[in-house]
Amino acid sequence: MSNYHIKHLEEYFQVYRKSVRNPENFWEEIAEEHFLWRKKWDTVLSWDFKKPEVKWFEGAKLNITENCLDRHLATRGDKTAILFEPNDPKEDTQHITYTQLYQRVNKFANVLKSQGVEKGDRVCIYLPMIPELAVSLLACARIGAIHSVVFAGFSANALATRINDSDCKVVITSDGSYRGAKTIDLKKIVDDALEDCPGVKTVLVAKRIQSEINMKDGRDQWLQPLLDEASEEGTATVMDAEDPLFILYTSGSTGTPKGMVHTIAGYMIYTAYTFKNVFQYRENDVYWCTADIGWITGHSYIVYGPLANGATTVMFEGVPSYPDYGRFWDIVEKHKVTQFYTAPTAIRALAKEGVEHVEQHDLSSLKVLGTVGEPINEEAWHWYDDNIGKKNAPIVDTWWQTETGGIMITPIPYATPTKPTYATLPFIGIQPALMDENAQEIKGNQADGRLCIKFPWPGMARTIWGNHQRYKDTYFSAYENMYFSGDGALRDEVGYYRITGRVDDVIIVSGHNLGTAPIEDAVNEHPAVAESAIVGFPHDVKGNALYGYVILKETGESRKHDNLRKEINQIITEQIGPIAKLDKIQFTNGLPKTRSGKIMRRILRKIAGKDTSNLGDTSTLLNPECVQDIIDNAL
Ligand code: WT7
Numbered sequence: 021m022s023n024y025h026i027k028h029l030e031e032y033f034q035v036y037r038k039s040v041r042n043p044e045n046f047w048e049e050i051a052e053e054h055f056l057w058r059k060k061w062d063t064v065l066s067w068d069f070k071k072p073e074v075k076w077f078e079g080a081k082l083n084i085t086e087n088c089l090d091r092h093l094a095t096r097g098d099k100t101a102i103l104f105e106p107n108d109p110k111e112d113t114q115h116i117t118y119t120q121l122y123q124r125v126n127k128f129a130n131v132l133k134s135q136g137v138e139k140g141d142r143v144c145i146y147l148p149m150i151p152e153l154a155v156s157l158l159a160c161a162r163i164g165a166i167h168s169v170v171f172a173g174f175s176a177n178a179l180a181t182r183i184n185d186s187d188c189k190v191v192i193t194s195d196g197s198y199r200g201a202k203t204i205d206l207k208k209i210v211d212d213a214l215e216d217c218p219g220v221k222t223v224l225v226a227k228r229i230q231s232e233i234n235m236k237d238g239r240d241q242w243l244q245p246l247l248d249e250a251s252e253e254g255t256a257t258v259m260d261a262e263d264p265l266f267i268l269y270t271s272g273s274t275g276t277p278k279g280m281v282h283t284i285a286g287y288m289i290y291t292a293y294t295f296k297n298v299f300q301y302r303e304n305d306v307y308w309c310t311a312d313i314g315w316i317t318g319h320s321y322i323v324y325g326p327l328a329n330g331a332t333t334v335m336f337e338g339v340p341s342y343p344d345y346g347r348f349w350d351i352v353e354k355h356k357v358t359q360f361y362t363a364p365t366a367i368r369a370l371a372k373e374g375v376e377h378v379e380q381h382d383l384s385s386l387k388v389l390g391t392v393g394e395p396i397n398e399e400a401w402h403w404y405d406d407n408i409g410k411k412n413a414p415i416v417d418t419w420w421q422t423e424t425g426g427i428m429i430t431p432i433p434y435a436t437p438t439k440p441t442y443a444t445l446p447f448i449g450i451q452p453a454l455m456d457e458n459a460q461e462i463k464g465n466q467a468d469g470r471l472c473i474k475f476p477w478p479g480m481a482r483t484i485w486g487n488h489q490r491y492k493d494t495y496f497s498a499y500e501n502m503y504f505s506g507d508g509a510l511r512d513e514v515g516y517y518r519i520t521g522r523v524d525d526v527i528i529v530s531g532h533n534l535g536t537a538p539i540e541d542a543v544n545e546h547p548a549v550a551e552s553a554i555v556g557f558p559h560d561v562k563g564n565a566l567y568g569y570v571i572l573k574e575t576g577e578s579r580k581h582d583n584l585r586k587e588i589n590q591i592i593t594e595q596i597g598p599i600a601k602l603d604k605i606q607f608t609n610g611l612p613k614t615r616s617g618k619i620m621r622r623i624l625r626k627i628a629g630k631d632t633s634n635l636g637d638t639s640t641l642l643n644p645e646c647v648q649d650i651i652d653n654a655l
Contacts, residue, residue, distance in 0.1 A: 026297050026432045032445070039449040040475070046449060047076070047478055051289055055328075056091045057082050058258050061285075067476045069503065072496045074476045075262050076286035083256035084265060084288045085162045088327035089122040090256070100332045103306065104151050105351055107198035107338035113355075116151060118330070121158075124151075124247075126254035128159035131246045135222050137190055139164030139257055142267065144188035144220075146170050146179060146210060148197030149337045152226045152243070153313050154323050156192050161265060161284075164257040168267040168279070171314025172197060172204075174597045176212035178277075182269050183217045186279055186485050190222045192243075196229035200342035207233040214239075261285035267485050268316055270422040271526060271535035272494065279485030280422050287320075287425050288328060290479025294426040294447060295325030298416055299388050300433050305358040306385075308334035310348065310366065315532075316422040317392055320479075321361060325426070340366055346377035349408075353381040360408070361390035361418075363531035364400050368561045371403040378407050386413045388433045392420070393531030394563045395519050401440040419443040419519050421505060422533070423495065425479030428452075429517050442516045451475040454511060455499050470523055471509040472502040525621065527556035529564050532599050536621075539566065539602075542595035546588050548572050548579060553611050553619045554602070557628035565603035567628035569650065572607055581607055604628070604655045610646030612638065623647060627654050 026032045039046040044064040051061075062079030092099070097119040104114040116124070137143060143165050147153040153169075160167040170182050183191065193210045196203050207225060211234060214220050223240040225233070235242075265284045269277040299307060307326055311317035313335075326333035334355060340348050348370065352360060370377070389409050396404075396417055405415055414433040420426060428450050429443040436444050446452050454462045454469030462469045480503070484491040498504040508520040522528065525536040536554045543552040551571040559565035570588070589601045612620040623635055632651050638644045 025300065026435050026448075029435050029437070032432050032435050032448075035448050036446070040451055043449060043475060047289065050293055051077060051285075054292065055082070055289065056087050061261060065476065069476075069496050069501045072492055074480060074482060076283075076289075076476075076478045077261040080261040080285055081258050082261065082285060082288075083162065083259055084284050084324065084328075085125060085158050086256050087288060087292075088158065088324065089118060089125060092118045092330045093122060096330045099330070101327060102151060102154055103332055103334045103355060105334060105336045105338070105355070107200070107342065109343060109347070109350065114151065121155070123252035124155045125158040125162055126252050127247045127250040128152075128155050129162040129254050130250040131224070131243070132159055132165060132190070133163055134246070134250070135190060135224070137163065137165050139259075140263075141165045141190070142168055142186045142188040144168050144170060144179075144183050144186075144191045146172055146191060146193045146206065147226065148172050148194060148206065148228065149312055149335055150194065150197075150226065150228055151335065152192075152194070154335060157266070157313070157319070157323055158327075162254065162256050164259050164263065166264045166266055168269070169314050169319070170269070171312055172206055173312075173314070173599060175594055176209045177595050178597055179209065180213040180216040181276060182279070183213065183220060185269075185276065186267050187219050189219055190224065191220055192224045192226070194226040194228045195233045196231050198229060198337060200339045203229045203231065205231065205233070211236070259284055262482070264482075266319065268319065268422055270316075271533045271538070274525070274535065274537045275490075276538075277535075278487075278490065278494070280481040281483045281485050282425050282479070283482050286478030286480070288324065290426040290477060291320040291325035292328035294479075295321060295331070296329050297432055297448070298418060298427050298430050299359040299361070299390065301326075301329055301331055301359065303330075305387075306332050306334065306355050307359040307361075308336070308351070308355075308357045309361040309390075310336060310340075311361070311363070311392075316425070317361075320426050340370060344377065345370060345373040346380060349378050349381035349383060352383055352386065356385040358385055359388045359390065360386055361392065363393040364391055364396040365394065365530040365561060365563055367391065367396070367400045367404050368563075371400060371407075372561065375407050383408060383410070388416060389413050390416045390418055392418045394528045395521060396441060398440050405440075414438055417441070417443045419507075419517070423481045423505075424477070425481060428473070428477075429519070439512075439516055442512070442518045444516045446517070449477050452509075452517065453502060454509060455502070455504075459499050465511050465513050465515050468510040468520075469508070470498075471505045471507045471517075471519070472499050473505070474502055527554075527564050527566065529556070529566060529599065530562045534566070534596075534600055538596060539568075539592060539600050542592045542600075543568060543570060543588055543602075545591055545595070546584070548584060549588070551611060553621065553624055555621055555625045555628050557604075557625070559603070566600070567624075567655075568602040568605045569608050569611055569624055570605055571609065571611065606650070606653060606655050608646070608650050608653065610643050610649070612644070612647050612650070613642045615640065615642050617642070624650070627651055630654070
């Protein structure tokens, strides 16, 4: 028990040292003391970053839902597990107790079974933030099916790509969703996607917005009547520690999205242990993470981490601006939220609306504030600290990734002194390294390099679905025997880390990870477009926004540029989703290229960011003359 809750900085250093001196012993102790196993492991860890292959707790048998549900029934049966706050504040909050959640998960699991879903099958979940979303993840896990959640803001095309990549045979969706004052016809998007997904035999539809939808005979079924018929009893399927728990797609700098595969035991231990320590969760706390379960943050820190700890986790369906910009603070006050975890982009958007919305609410319940998803700028950090935490609730700036499964670099609240814009120190068991251009590790403090991890941790993704080679190439090939994160970081004089941002062609827009290649592919589909290059540029709310440089085909026809811009963004919305729309589109006659034909994005990034004072050496370009022309016409 002693090392589950870190209380002061000295204790952090002690536990940290222990965890890296003998990681196997350290994680074994955590696994022994805090989880329910059907059978214990034969080996704690075996690993080889060259292959790469990582296995934790091999030989162990368990079901993650017994850890998230069954074992709490005796002591926390009537405690609220999920506190559902609907989009419309006039609609009632739902308090789903551990007993009720257990029953709902069993019912749902029995429905999946009756639809022929078996252990190892992939189930695609495309749902808004309603209780069925959390229940469906757990129902899959209960019977050993692998869930693949697709964020319900993705387009039909993006959904189809993900369904096909992992051969999902069932899709769980809803008639529609609420988003502030709007409704979205999700089922229609699924129908469009499934035109290209011959492998999907069953679609289960939850009712949320009561809209008229099309139900395809023999394929689509309403969920509720099936649930009504199903038994609320059910035994969990016994799983191996290294069986896949889920697939979650993340953008790569090139190519199709990568289906990151997380396995059961290691992911469970890591999300539970990080949750407890990073948020200093206590028994009667009310914890709220504002992310969508469609992203890893929601998987790890709305569903699995909190429930493994028997916590009360808030699930919010709506948006921060509806019915007004005080909604977040209204919810904090209403439910006396103790831990609040959000993204810098949300903080910046709310800060812009002024403190009046904050001041009307009593936020004195808050003990810990968290941020995740992108670097937090100094101004936003202070706004959060001053106005939300009133300098009384430490901010945990948590760095991690879809690939890492859980939080990797973070302060421990009330133990690690915070520093604005710094994620501070590695979490227990995490061994970061900074690498220089010559692939050498930079030792000592006051260093700046590429952020890698030297040793496996239980929560790391094990492979990319259907493409282990790509997993190796992307994460384990840049530096020998290291996991490469794709981020740059600096280490200050006391060893605190500050994440400086992506060093590859991934751009983080409003906390969403976007690859440039798929957006360029979408832009290039426009019949008038010959070539394009997408870069990020600083944006005061989104962190980064997208800037597209577009070369048009010479058709002799002169089209209105504004119309073209709209059409291009329309294609992007269809191919990927509205989050990938371009803020600025500059039409140009040339793009700066190296002699080997590679677009010099570094130059384009600087121009988009209005930083043309030092463009570096352009003389080696194939076509240096285009640079001045691009600068002269920049938006
Ligand atoms: C990328 C991973 C992990 C949950 C949400 C995003 C950036 C994440 C921070 C932070 C600076 C951060 C990194 C990372 N990022 N957290 N606290 N400070 N940057 O997951 O979609 O897999 O994106 O988000 O660039 O590589 P993701």
